[in-house]
Amino acid sequence: MSAGLLGLLDDVAAIAKLAAASLDDVGAAAAKATAKAAGVVVDDTAVTPQYVHGVAADREIPIIKKIAWGSIRNKVLFILPAALILSQWAPWLLTPILMLGGTYLAFEGAEKIWGRLRGHSGHDAPAAAVGPEAEKTLVAGAIRTDLILSAEIMVIALNEVASEPFFSRLAILLVVALAITVIVYGVVAVIVKMDDVGLSLAGRPSAASQRLGRSLVSGMPKVLAVISVVGTVAMLWVGGHILLTGVDELGWHAPYDVVHHLEEAVAHAVPGIGGFLAWLVNTLCSAVVGVVVGAIVVAVMHVLPFGKKHAAGHDAAGHDAAGHAAAGHNSEAAAPADERPPHAGP
Template identity: 50%
Template structure:
């Protein structure tokens, strides 16, 4: 009896040692995964600040917190377990789901580009009576809902890519890496976003100090932030098109092959190779977004005509 108990304890100790050795590799896997999702992280960071532009400054951090909290919950409670279950029962479904998310990002990116080059669209909609007057509270709720929806797609891409890097690892490792990535990326993205949206307040506070150098820096921050936010909006749109299109392209072997050939042809100049890939993806993203927008418009038209 005693020897059997000792043998069981030895087995438990060996299992603990194996698990500990496996978990020692988690930081390396987290770093590897973070590098792979860097494009999506840039997209998320660049896109989010626009959701608080024009709202009450006193509500900015509260709005960012709402989005961050929901982003973390989605990654940990919904997307993480879903990725594990799909990876076990239906690994073939992960790529099509990712492609749908990528197509959505292309559609949103195209709408933003279209808005940039069609500044009179809002005026035409207002003249046609299509603009709805809403309260600041309703606007905030609408912005938060829109931000969470976009973040959900980006979070799904992050979780799926994270899972793909640890799919051959033990289940405990998969869970540990996915949880660590969710915590690190959510904290990094929304911590930086919070800093961006409150930078003008920090600048105003510095401008009121007695030190001349501090005042100068503070005034410089206040003057720089509107231009920075505008540039960040362009970067966010470009990143949205790039990330969305690359996800779709990777799911289509023919297009993926040509994208790889483009990169390999410029491999001697890495920066140019990366830039060519980004531009090619962005152009493809705009084209795909245009097609999706037309299909949605046609579907809406058919739906209205059938209801008459």
């Protein structure tokens, strides 16, 4: 009996060691896959803050939480099963689906530029000032954009572990999905709450803390404005890059070959920083493709009947949002000092 028990304990120990080794392998593979998708992770982090730019301070974190949960649902319930199924039985469908997503990203970026050129911006009025429905619309838009970026992240990660067994791929991609979501939305939460940190520091007795606090309060709106622009450019860049690599994988090599030759020429022409400049060339070319494709889709959307309805509804919503925000601002300004609501942010 004792020999049998010792044998059983040895087997349990061996299984535990195997499980630990498997977990180490999953962690290492997940880290490698996440590193490969780092570029898109940065884009996702840059895109998201624009959805809370101008939102009342007390609604920033709740909105980020809603978008983060939507991102996890995107990755775990939709993208992960679809990617695993397609990679197992119809891998040829992954590229066309990604290209559709890239086209949507290019359209979103081009439409934002078009809106700014016309003097309209989808997020000028705080969603909380308009009401819960506007906040739902804002969150839904952010989750839709996240779906495309998350899809590219997951497909890049999937390509890195394509040789792994099915259940190993599943475990690795689950780790990637959760880790990337925590990283992206944790960073976004820190960015959008830095002005509140500044307010807290500005109220401390230390002169150094007060200076730092005032700098944060005055600087963060500018930082968020810059991030909003970077987010729009990231949509065009990522969308264009998806389309460039997609047409190459589908057999039309000429566009990507031109970009690749330009990259090589720049990399060899400038020693030291040639690699970085080559990356910039690829990024610029991808952004140009995104602008062209996005502009075409925006033009089509504004010419076709359903596109005109969409544009008219978007403009009306923007005017209503601005009107509600202005009304709220005027009523607050007209209220006595002791009846005004506490300051919600800079």
